[in-house]
Amino acid sequence: MINTSEILQTIQMIDQQHLDIRTITMGISLLDCASVDAKIACNNIYDKICRKAERLVAVGQEIEREFGIPIVNKRVSVTPISLVAAASDTNDYVPFAESMDRAAKACGINFIGGFSALVQKGFTESDRKLIRSIPQALATTDFVCSSVNIGSTKAGINMDAVAEMGRVIKETSLLTADRAGFGCAKLVVFCNAVEDNPFMAGAFHGVGEGDCVINVGISGPGVVYHALQEVKGQPFDLVAETIKKTAFRITRMGQLVAREASARLGVPFGIVDLSLAPTPAVGDSVARILEEMGLEVCGTHGTTAALALLNDAVKKGGVMASSHVGGLSGAFIPVSEDEGMIAAASSGALTLDKLEAMTCVCSVGLDMIAVPGDTTAETISAVIADEAAIGMVNFKTTAVRIIPAPGKVVGDLVEFGGLLGSAPVIPVHPFSSADFIHRGGRIPAPMQSLKN
Amino acid sequence: MRAIVTVIGEDHVGIIASVCSALSQQEVNVLDITQTVLGNYFTMIMLVDTEACKLPFSDLASLLENFGKERALSIHMQREDIFQAMHRI
Numbered sequence: 001m002i003n004t005s006e007i008l009q010t011i012q013m014i015d016q017q018h019l020d021i022r023t024i025t026m027g028i029s030l031l032d033c034a035s036v037d038a039k040i041a042c043n044n045i046y047d048k049i050c051r052k053a054e055r056l057v058a059v060g061q062e063i064e065r066e067f068g069i070p071i072v073n074k075r076v077s078v079t080p081i082s083l084v085a086a087a088s089d090t091n092d093y094v095p096f097a098e099s100m101d102r103a104a105k106a107c108g109i110n111f112i113g114g115f116s117a118l119v120q121k122g123f124t125e126s127d128r129k130l131i132r133s134i135p136q137a138l139a140t141t142d143f144v145c146s147s148v149n150i151g152s153t154k155a156g157i158n159m160d161a162v163a164e165m166g167r168v169i170k171e172t173s174l175l176t177a178d179r180a181g182f183g184c185a186k187l188v189v190f191c192n193a194v195e196d197n198p199f200m201a202g203a204f205h206g207v208g209e210g211d212c213v214i215n216v217g218i219s220g221p222g223v224v225y226h227a228l229q230e231v232k233g234q235p236f237d238l239v240a241e242t243i244k245k246t247a248f249r250i251t252r253m254g255q256l257v258a259r260e261a262s263a264r265l266g267v268p269f270g271i272v273d274l275s276l277a278p279t280p281a282v283g284d285s286v287a288r289i290l291e292e293m294g295l296e297v298c299g300t301h302g303t304t305a306a307l308a309l310l311n312d313a314v315k316k317g318g319v320m321a322s323s324h325v326g327g328l329s330g331a332f333i334p335v336s337e338d339e340g341m342i343a344a345a346s347s348g349a350l351t352l353d354k355l356e357a358m359t360c361v362c363s364v365g366l367d368m369i370a371v372p373g374d375t376t377a378e379t380i381s382a383v384i385a386d387e388a389a390i391g392m393v394n395f396k397t398t399a400v401r402i403i404p405a406p407g408k409v410v411g412d413l414v415e416f417g418g419l420l421g422s423a424p425v426i427p428v429h430p431f432s433s434a435d436f437i438h439r440g441g442r443i444p445a446p447m448q449s450l451k452n
Numbered sequence: 453m454r455a456i457v458t459v460i461g462e463d464h465v466g467i468i469a470s471v472c473s474a475l476s477q478q479e480v481n482v483l484d485i486t487q488t489v490l491g492n493y494f495t496m497i498m499l500v501d502t503e504a505c506k507l508p509f510s511d512l513a514s515l516l517e518n519f520g521k522e523r524a525l526s527i528h529m530q531r532e533d534i535f536q537a538m539h540r541i
Contacts, residue, residue, distance in 0.1 A: 002456070002532075004486055006539040007497050011458055011528060065510030068530035249538045256537040 014069060017222035018284040019250065021257050022277045023073040024060050025198035027205035027213040027270060028052045030079040030114075038090040042099040045084065049076060049103035049112070052212050052267075057108040059264045063257055071257065072219075072419070076104065077203035078114035086126035093130050097137035097144045104143040111186075113203035115146040118193070121155040121442070131161075134168050138183035139175035145201035151191035151388040153395045157443040162388065165189045166381030166437065170404060173373070177406035180414045184403040185336075185368065189384050191391035191398045196271050197327040202364075202399055213270035214262045215327060218254035218318075219277040220246070222284045224310075228292045239293060240313045247274065247317030255322040273327030274318035275363060276310070278338035280421035286310075286331050287340025287350075298340055299350030307331060308361035328397060330363025336416060336423035337368055346413075346424040352383075360390050365398035370414045370423035373406040380404060382433035385443075393446050453502050453509065454483070454532040457516065461525035463494040471496070471527070474519050478512060479504040494525075499532065 013019040033044035053076050060074040078084075081096050097115050104112040115137055117127040134146050148165055151157035169189075173181035188202040195206020198215035205213070227246045231238050254272045262269035278286045287298035290306040311330040319325050333355065335341045344350035352369065359365045365387050371380075384400045391398030405414045408425045415422045459471055468487065475482060475498075484499040505512055513529040520527030 002535040002539055004488070004495070004497055007456055007458060007535055008495070010535055010538055062510060065513055066531050067534045068513070068528050069534060252537040253534060256533060 013220070013223050017220070017226045018279070018281060019220045019223050020070040020072050021216060021254060022219035022275070023075050023198050023217040024056070024071055024257070024261050025075045025077055025203055025215045025217065026053050026056050026265070026267065027077045027196065027209055027215060029205055029209065029211045030084045031207070034084050034087040036087060036089050038085070038088040038095060041085065041088050042095050045096065046099045046103045049078065049100065050106050053107040053109065055265060059261055062264070063260055067257065069253060069257065073111065074109050075198070075200060075203065076107070076109055076112045077198070077205045078112065079205050079207065080114060080116035080118055082117035082124070082126045082130040083207065085130065086124060091129055093133035094137045094140060097133070097141050100144050101141035109143070111143050111145055111200040113145040113147065113200050114205060115144050116148060116204040118149045119158055119161045120149050120152040121158060123161070131164055131168060134187065135171040135175050135183065138172050138186050145186045145203065147188040147190055147193065147202045147204060149190040149193035150384065151392050153192060153392050154445055156445040157191065157385065157388045157392055159385065159437070159443060160440045162381050162385050163437050163440060165384055166377035166379075169380050169402065170377045173404045173406055180408070180416065181373075181403045181405045182416060185401065185416055185420050187401065189400045191388035192396060194327060194397055198273050199275065199277065199328060201401065209270070210268060212267045214258060214265060214267050215270040215273065216254050216258035216261070217273040217275055217277065217327065218250050219275065220250040221276045221278045221286045221289055223250060224276060225283070225285070225289045225292055228289060236309060240309055243310060243313035244317030247314045248321045251318035251321035269324070271324045271326030272318075272322040274314055274322070274325055274329040275327070276314055276331045278332065278334065278341070279419055280337055280339050280342070282339050285338045285340035286333060287338050287344055291340065297347060297349040298344040299354050303354065304357050304361055307333070307358050311362050328363045332364060332367060333358055333362050334367035334401070335369050336414070336421040337419060338421070342422060342424060345426055352426055352428060356386060356390070359387060359398055360394060363397070365391070366400045366402060368401055368403070368420065368423060370403045370405045370408065370425045371428050372410055372425055373404055373408050375404045375428050376434070378432065378434040378437040379428055381437045383428070385437070389443070455500050455502055455509075455529050456532050456535060457498040457500055457527065457529045459494070459496040459498075459520065459525055459527050461494055461520070461523070463489050463492055467494055467523075467525065468496065470523065474516065475500060478507060478515070480512070
């Protein structure tokens with residue numbers, strides 16, 4: 001039998017240290033839903049999502065009860081809609097988003113991702129239509145998430161798409177101005193997007209995936225933070241070891257839940273995403289882990305090194321615990337969703353420039369950052385270009401989820417509520433990047449040798 | 453199905469007896485028990501078999517949880533697999 005202290009340790013992790021499964025995400029291919037008639041395509045989409053995900057929430061709840069582990073989100077990701085809708089004779093893709101939203105509500109899930117386009121090298125006509133529909137789609141639906149991949153290490157960066165996404169983000173924020181630009185919280189711009197990411201808002205079901213698959217995203221910043229409190233003042237070797245062991249345990253649990261969900265739903269298991277995903281709850285923060293390593297405030301000198309160690313140790317610990325690791329895997333640094341990051345940004349210690357540096361070594365990118373409402377589309381595009389360049393050169397996924405909060409200025413707090421939390425509005429550089437963005441074209445793919 | 457029942461709370465007379473009788477009423481077989489009192493805190497961990505129990509697992513878990521609340525005890529019942537996964541390779 002497992003010994004007492006092990007059992008109590010697990011219970012403590014769940015009860016007091018916010019250990020949970022962050023999401024069970026069902027990936028569904030919609031490629032077989034295409035039709036020349038957009039109405040038929042939309043009905044096909046609704047029917048297929050409802051058919052496949054009908055039992056997702058119920059099965060998630062069963063597993064929660066039996067294992068005593070909370071599963072916070074049950075979600076669905078679908079094939080990028082720009083591919084599915086390409087066959088349809090229509091210019092307006094908003095009805096596709098509405099079908100996704102209706103299906104999400106019918107299944108009882110809380111987000112559906114995949115109102116997406118992959119334009120790292122160029123646009124198809126369908127990609128253009130989808131991107132034009134994003135602001136309206138995000139304003140009129142509740143649960144639909146959108147993402148656009150504008151660059152990759154192999155293709156370079158599509159600067160026309162970068163310029164377009166700056167405008168789309170601005171428009172999305174204005175259309176949801178009554179909710180502080182909430183639409184932008186559901187929109188991610190990627191470089192090197194992954195096809196099996198279970199986390200929103202950037203989840204979509206890649207074309208290399210099977211018809212239907214279960215991906216699981218784990219979490220547990222609170223558990224890592226707690227474990228590090230036991231090694232105060234010790235060298236980094238021990239810090240890394242402690243994080244690895246903790247990540248291993250958390251991931252084993254994720255693997256168990258993933259297998260169980262896959263068996264009960266009769267859907268193949270895809271991957272476990274080993275991510276430390278914070279929440280606004282006290283004790284569930286990635287920033288506080290970095291501070292526990294010895295930084296006075298997250299964002300001060302040393303933060304990037306601390307995050308690099310954390311990100312790497314999480315992967316090393318988790319990778320042996322699961323048969324298939326994928327998705328984004330690493331430490332997330334969404335400002336509004338992390339109690340410690342909110343505090344650090346409010347105090348001025350955590351700036352946009354420091355966050356950008358941190359994204360060189362963390363799992364994704366600039367995430368859930370509120371900037372002043374009068375930030376220009378070109379400045380937002382330039383932020384996206386910088387972030388995409390980091391991803392492109394370093395062969396990693398980077399992303400931008402930025403909210404130019406209408407009517408807000410530096411120092412205001414923007415409330416999104418729930419897991420999305422609240423974000424202090426932080427400054428952007430006042431100097432123009434407009435001429436840079438207006439050039440358009442493509443930034444060529446980088447060298448893969450002579451790495452310095 | 454094998455499950456772990458943990459009972460934590462302030463020590464008082466009859467905890468083991470009441471929990472065991474609640475389990476036996478649902479035809480849950482107790483396979484192993486360890487129990488300690490740390491300070492004034494009572495901690496009991498039981499390995500049980502729910503094979504003969506007619507209630508679905510989640511109903512049984514809720515029943516025990518409520519049973520605990522009435523007696524100022526925190527009672528969890530979880531499938532054994534989660535502990536095995538986390539602590540054994």
